[in-house]
Amino acid sequence: MERPILPAPHQILKDMNKSILQRKVTSKRSLVYHGWVTISSTLVGFGIGALLGIVLAVGIVYIPTLNRSVMPWIIASQTIPILAIAPMIIVGLGSIGLTGLFPKSIISAYLCFFPVTIGMVKGLRSPDPIHMDLMKTYCASDSHTFFKLRWPSSTPFLFASLKVSIAISLVGAIVGELPAGAQAGLGARLLTGSYYGQTIQIWSALICASILAAILVFLMIAIEKIVLKKMGGRLV
Amino acid sequence: MNGNWIIILISLIPIFTSMKMVFKKNFKKNIKNSLFLSISVIFGIYILLYGVHNIGSEKAGLGLWMYLFALCVMIWEMLSSWSEIDTSLNSKLNFIINLVVPILFGISLLFLWQVLTVGLKIPHILLPSPLKIGIAFSNSIPMLWEDFQQTFLKAVLSGYFMGCFSGFIIAIMVDRIPFLQKGLLPLGNLISALPIIGIAPIMVMWFGFDWQSKAAVVVIMTFFPMLVNTITGLSVTGQIEKDLLHSYAANYWQNLILLRIPVSLPFVFNALKINSTLALIGAIVAEFFGTPIVGMGFRISAEIGRLNVDIVWATILVAAVSGSMFYALITICERSLTSWHPSIREN
Numbered sequence: 399m400e401r402p403i404l405p406a407p408h409q410i411l412k413d414m415n416k417s418i419l420q421r422k423v424t425s426k427r428s429l430v431y432h433g434w435v436t437i438s439s440t441l442v443g444f445g446i447g448a449l450l451g452i453v454l455a456v457g458i459v460y461i462p463t464l465n466r467s468v469m470p471w472i473i474a475s476q477t478i479p480i481l482a483i484a485p486m487i488i489v490g491l492g493s494i495g496l497t498g499l500f501p502k503s504i505i506s507a508y509l510c511f512f513p514v515t516i517g518m519v520k521g522l523r524s525p526d527p528i529h530m531d532l533m534k535t536y537c538a539s540d541s542h543t544f545f546k547l548r549w550p551s552s553t554p555f556l557f558a559s560l561k562v563s564i565a566i567s568l569v570g571a572i573v574g575e576l577p578a579g580a581q582a583g584l585g586a587r588l589l590t591g592s593y594y595g596q597t598i599q600i601w602s603a604l605i606c607a608s609i610l611a612a613i614l615v616f617l618m619i620a621i622e623k624i625v626l627k628k629m630g631g632r633l634v
Numbered sequence: 635m636n637g638n639w640i641i642i643l644i645s646l647i648p649i650f651t652s653m654k655m656v657f658k659k660n661f662k663k664n665i666k667n668s669l670f671l672s673i674s675v676i677f678g679i680y681i682l683l684y685g686v687h688n689i690g691s692e693k694a695g696l697g698l699w700m701y702l703f704a705l706c707v708m709i710w711e712m713l714s715s716w717s718e719i720d721t722s723l724n725s726k727l728n729f730i731i732n733l734v735v736p737i738l739f740g741i742s743l744l745f746l747w748q749v750l751t752v753g754l755k756i757p758h759i760l761l762p763s764p765l766k767i768g769i770a771f772s773n774s775i776p777m778l779w780e781d782f783q784q785t786f787l788k789a790v791l792s793g794y795f796m797g798c799f800s801g802f803i804i805a806i807m808v809d810r811i812p813f814l815q816k817g818l819l820p821l822g823n824l825i826s827a828l829p830i831i832g833i834a835p836i837m838v839m840w841f842g843f844d845w846q847s848k849a850a851v852v853v854i855m856t857f858f859p860m861l862v863n864t865i866t867g868l869s870v871t872g873q874i875e876k877d878l879l880h881s882y883a884a885n886y887w888q889n890l891i892l893l894r895i896p897v898s899l900p901f902v903f904n905a906l907k908i909n910s911t912l913a914l915i916g917a918i919v920a921e922f923f924g925t926p927i928v929g930m931g932f933r934i935s936a937e938i939g940r941l942n943v944d945i946v947w948a949t950i951l952v953a954a955v956s957g958s959m960f961y962a963l964i965t966i967c968e969r970s971l972t973s974w975h976p977s978i979r980e981n
Contacts, residue, residue, distance in 0.1 A: 592835030
């Protein structure tokens with residue numbers, strides 16, 4: 399069948415072989431090209447989101463006003479279905495001249511920051527009272543306590559959050575590519591495939607996205623292992 | 635002329651308060667002073683809203699922005715004075731303050747949004763002011779209600795229950811068969827990290843345009859978090875408790891129902907919470923790929939095409955409020971069912 403409802407694995411493999419290996423990387427019909435577009439906005443969004451999440455978490459831990467006023471709204475912010483309004487944000491930002499990578503990364507960043515903030519708040523508060531007291535007896539300043547105690551003890555939490563974040567960052571980037579404005583990226587492939595009934599194209603884009611997600615998460619796990627080893631910590 | 639004098643007098647109230655704060659040494663952070671601060675901030679907010687809506691077509695002048703800046707500092711002071719009230723001895727007061735501070739913060743954000751969008755003359759298409767969104771909301775309640783029924787009551791709820799329930803049942807089965815547990819858990823972890831939302835077009839192709847295809851997307855999105863969390867939850871039972879039930883000669887089912895499911899409940903609720911937002915997102919995104927002419931996703935994509943941004947934001951408001959309510963409902967259930975858990979006992 400040319401357009402099967404559920405393509406057989408060999409059909410998908412044939413299509414992936416055609417669109418990954420047979421075409422030039424720069425070609426608009428190559429999945430490598432589309433994957434690269436998606437990955438780049440995923441990573442930019444992930445960077446922004448993770449940074450924002452860490453800064454917010456530090457603020458929440460050190461400033462009591464922020465703790466009381468912002469924390470409930472951070473949780474509420476995630477009940478807004480950002481993925482559902484992503485097309486609108488893309489169109490809105492497009493109308494003031496922001497197109498391409500940046501609007502998509504904003505959506506990724508919005509999704510990313512939440513797990514990082516939650517995890518880091520927990521992590522920065524995880525040192526035992528005994529250790530905090532020890533720092534106090536050393537007459538350590540706030541910044542010393544932060545860099546020598548709170549930050550190191552929060553790294554396991556940080557990596558646990560980053561693993562979740564990078565996966566949803568990819569989802570954000572893909573959904574950001576869905577509106578008609580985006581011509582490139584795995585999301586755009588999904589949408590064109592759905593418009594023209596090209597089931598095989600949808601499936602190969604989908605599998606490509608899954609492989610990317612797996613690679614990103616495994617990369618994060620590898621970094622986690624290296625960092626924790628360097629810090630002399632125990633693997634969780 | 636008389637009106638202007640009243641406006642000027644009111645605008646002096648926050649200035650007077652801030653003077654008092656600056657010059658009076660050790661301005662104590664207690665309830666009385668916090669209320670005093672809040673009331674003068676409200677006057678300031680009123681003045682700014684009045685000013686910004688009455689400047690006509692040009693952008694707001696420097697004076698208004700300076701007043702706004704000063705007011706922001708005061709809002710921050712107000713929030714910190716509320717949150718630094720000593721509540722260690724009074725748990726009821728603590729509860730009230732934990733409610734008051736976020737609400738005040740939310741109101742201040744709405745106010746800032748209103749003043750900035752009106753004062754800077756931000757194009758309505760980019761970001762409508764909260765007032766306009768509110769008007770659009772109240773004008774189109776019947777339409778929004780129909781969308782809500784189609785997306786939330788039909789697609790989200792049915793998909794959510796099917797997905798969570800089947801995830802839970804399968805998890806119990808997997809738990810019984812050790813090799814499935816070894817093999818399926820990493821796979822489930824992997825799949826719950828995948829962009830499952832991508833299957834939306836496929837589901838629309840399989841199950842048609844109506845709500846069934848959206849429910850199918852929701853089922854698949856909610857299944858794996860539930861599976862993974864329940865399996866983890868079933869494995870955390872402590873050895874002492876297991877030994878105790880063993881000494882009572884409890885069989886597998888008694889073990890499961892009396893010990894292991896209650897112990898796994900915190901994990902199950904974690905999955906239910908994650909799923910509550912995922913389900914809404916899944917249903918709305920699935921509607922982008924084809925739907926009858928009703929539904930929140932349809933409304934968003936259709937009205938953005940007609941540049942009716944107010945309606946889009948009103949729909950987002952509906953989604954956010956229903957999502958929060960759903961989340962809150964689950965949290966309430968969690969609090970009553972897992973009241974023994976340390977994270978809840980602490981409060």
